[in-house]
Amino acid sequence: MVEAGKLIVITGPMFSGKTTKLISEISKARKKNLRAVVLKSAIDTRYSRSDVVSHDGLKLPAMVLPDGEACIPVLRRIACDYDVIGIDEGHFWDGVPGLAAALDDLAFDSKIIYVSMLNRKNMGTSFDIGEKLLPLADHIYSLGAHCSQCGRKAAFTQRITNYRTGGKQKFVGGAGDYEPRCRTHFMRQKLVGQSSLAEPITASPKSAQKIRTKIPISPQTLPSP
Numbered sequence: 001m002v003e004a005g006k007l008i009v010i011t012g013p014m015f016s017g018k019t020t021k022l023i024s025e026i027s028k029a030r031k032k033n034l035r036a037v038v039l040k041s042a043i044d045t046r047y048s049r050s051d052v053v054s055h056d057g058l059k060l061p062a063m064v065l066p067d068g069e070a071c072i073p074v075l076r077r078i079a080c081d082y083d084v085i086g087i088d089e090g091h092f093w094d095g096v097p098g099l100a101a102a103l104d105d106l107a108f109d110s111k112i113i114y115v116s117m118l119n120r121k122n123m124g125t126s127f128d129i130g131e132k133l134l135p136l137a138d139h140i141y142s143l144g145a146h147c148s149q150c151g152r153k154a155a156f157t158q159r160i161t162n163y164r165t166g167g168k169q170k171f172v173g174g175a176g177d178y179e180p181r182c183r184t185h186f187m188r189q190k191l192v193g194q195s196s197l198a199e200p201i202t203a204s205p206k207s208a209q210k211i212r213t214k215i216p217i218s219p220q221t222l223p224s225p
Ligand SMILES: [Zn+2]
Pocket: 147, 148, 149, 150, 151, 152, 181, 182, 183, 184, 185
């Protein structure tokens, strides 16, 4: 029997296991002999250009989906050949008009769609793509990480390093550039590098040492992670 279409969002901060969950779901679909593919952004070259790789080292060969609006026709074309489509790091397509609706259409066309994406920008604000996609989802996995400062459940992603985008809009950071934080220990980016960061730093000598060695961040130069 052909499975019904579904739109499933896997969301949470960095280090919450989103990509691990995505890889697991794609692998399970393949074991059921469904045609399953995972797609990644062309700008996500953190660990590999051709694989989706989780922070804990799991990986799966991936097809590349173009940046911006060009992703939609490519997505539709790829979807013709697959039953299950996983999109890693969906926030890379933040602000692309029509993408959420296109994914919803594919689910109505009996495709099973998984999208893993950050729940918030590193400034603490929401992603446009998340605002559009979450209400359309059949199911949402809301994953949490452990706060780097107190160990409690973390729903925020704290940027802890400076960066230069070289004119690019998006910065793609790796494991050393971010930490999961709870709401208590999350510092909105405008405060990073200022005295108000002192309190959470002193809660963890190890993290304090790490943050003290980083260059303060200018709030005007902070795109989404
Ligand atoms: Zn905390």
